[in-house]
Amino acid sequence: MNQYCQRQFELFETIENSFKNSQKPSEVVELMEDYSHDSRLCLTAVSFLPTKLTAIIEKNIIEPLRRNDSAQYFFPPASLHLTIKNIRIISDPPQFSDQDIAKTERIFSEIISQFRKITFELRGLFTLPTSLAVRAYCNETLKELILALDTGLNAAGVPDNKKYASSEIFFGNITVCRYTSEPRKNFLNTVVALKNISVGELVVKKISLITTNAVCHPQKTKIINEFLLK
Numbered sequence: 729m730n731q732y733c734q735r736q737f738e739l740f741e742t743i744e745n746s747f748k749n750s751q752k753p754s755e756v757v758e759l760m761e762d763y764s765h766d767s768r769l770c771l772t773a774v775s776f777l778p779t780k781l782t783a784i785i786e787k788n789i790i791e792p793l794r795r796n797d798s799a800q801y802f803f804p805p806a807s808l809h810l811t812i813k814n815i816r817i818i819s820d821p822p823q824f825s826d827q828d829i830a831k832t833e834r835i836f837s838e839i840i841s842q843f844r845k846i847t848f849e850l851r852g853l854f855t856l857p858t859s860l861a862v863r864a865y866c867n868e869t870l871k872e873l874i875l876a877l878d879t880g881l882n883a884a885g886v887p888d889n890k891k892y893a894s895s896e897i898f899f900g901n902i903t904v905c906r907y908t909s910e911p912r913k914n915f916l917n918t919v920v921a922l923k924n925i926s927v928g929e930l931v932v933k934k935i936s937l938i939t940t941n942a943v944c945h946p947q948k949t950k951i952i953n954e955f956l957l958k
Contacts, residue, residue, distance in 0.1 A: 733849070733865040736899040740854055740863055743893050747857050753893040755817060759858040761908050763801045763943040768818040771829065771939055773836070773877075774809040775932040777902065781850070782808050784927055785862065789853075790904055792922065793860070797915035801906045807944040810848065810864055810900045812935050813877050814890045818942050828886045829939070833953050835880035836937055840955040843873045848900050850927035853919060858907050860919065862927055864900030871898050900930075906943055933957055 746753040760766065777785070782805035790802050815832055816824040848864040881887055911919075934956050940949040 730867065732868050732871075732897075735897050736863075736865050739894055739897045739899065740852075744855055746893075755891045756856050756858055757818065757906065757942045759907050759909075760942075763906055763908070763941070764945050764947075766818075766941045766943070766945075766948070768820040768941055769822045769939050769948070770814065770818040770941070771816040771822070771824045771832065771937075772811060773813040773815070773935050773937050774811050774944070775930070775935055777805075777808045777810065777930065779805070781928060781930060785902070785904060788925065788927070789862070789922060792918050793905060793915060796918050797912040799908055800911060800915070801908055801943060803904055803943060804946075806946055807949075808902060808904070809936075809944055810902050810930060810932065812870075812900070812932070813874055814888055815881065815886060816888075817890050822939070823889065824886070824939075829937075829952055831884040831886050832881065833937060835877065835884055835886075836935070836953070836955050839876050839880055840873070840935055841958055842876075843869060843957050845957045846870055846873070846932045848930045848932065850902065850930055852924050852926075853922055854901050855919060859903050860905040861901040861903040864902060864930065866900060870900065871896070874898050903943075 743753050786805060794802055846866050846869050848866045850862050850864050852863040854861040854863045934954050936954045937952040938949055
């Protein structure tokens with residue numbers, strides 16, 4: 729693990745412990761019973777997972793969890809993604825306009841092609857109060873890309889309105905489950921058993937700018953444009 733990945737690991741741990749101590753170091757999606765019909769939308773940039781990785785996550789993480797608590801909301805393969813950059817958090821009505829989308833699309837087209845593809849190591853679970861995700865580690869290219877996008881978005885008048893635990897350390901994560909109710913004990917025991925699971929590598933070559941809801945439901949997701957890393 730390189731130095732930046734070590735700092736990402738420490739931030740993952742800090743965020744988890746802070747929430748356990750009733751602190752709120754970053755934004756989280758509120759628990760709800762019906763995510764599929766959630767009308768709240770966000771503007772965000774993601775990398776959708778290839779079939780090989782979705783199959784691994786489905787078999788080794790989602791299926792064991794579902795067996796122990798099928799009432800929770802589990803992401804279908806088509807919805808699994810790694811978040812690269814939030815622009816506007818979920819809200820109804822949305823906190824962005826068509827003009828905001830156009831400005832964001834322009835900034836992305838100018839900046840993303842300047843950066844090389846990013847390789848993420850998918851290893852371990854990231855436990856939050858209302859969701860469960862896979863941790864994704866990478867080098868500082870992600871940080872450089874996010875800061876460049878932030879500079880462009882701020883100048884264009886479309887600043888990211890999400891609260892983050894750090895302004896220097898950035899990591900990826902792939903949400904696999906959102907809670908509809910308090911998880912069962914067997915579910916939580918399975919989370920502990922899978923805590924350090926290794927999933928594999930994700931090489932991000934393309935970033936999708938989308939509008940979607942909290943679970944990236946196919947019927948609520950619109951791809952605005954896609955941008956290639958060099």
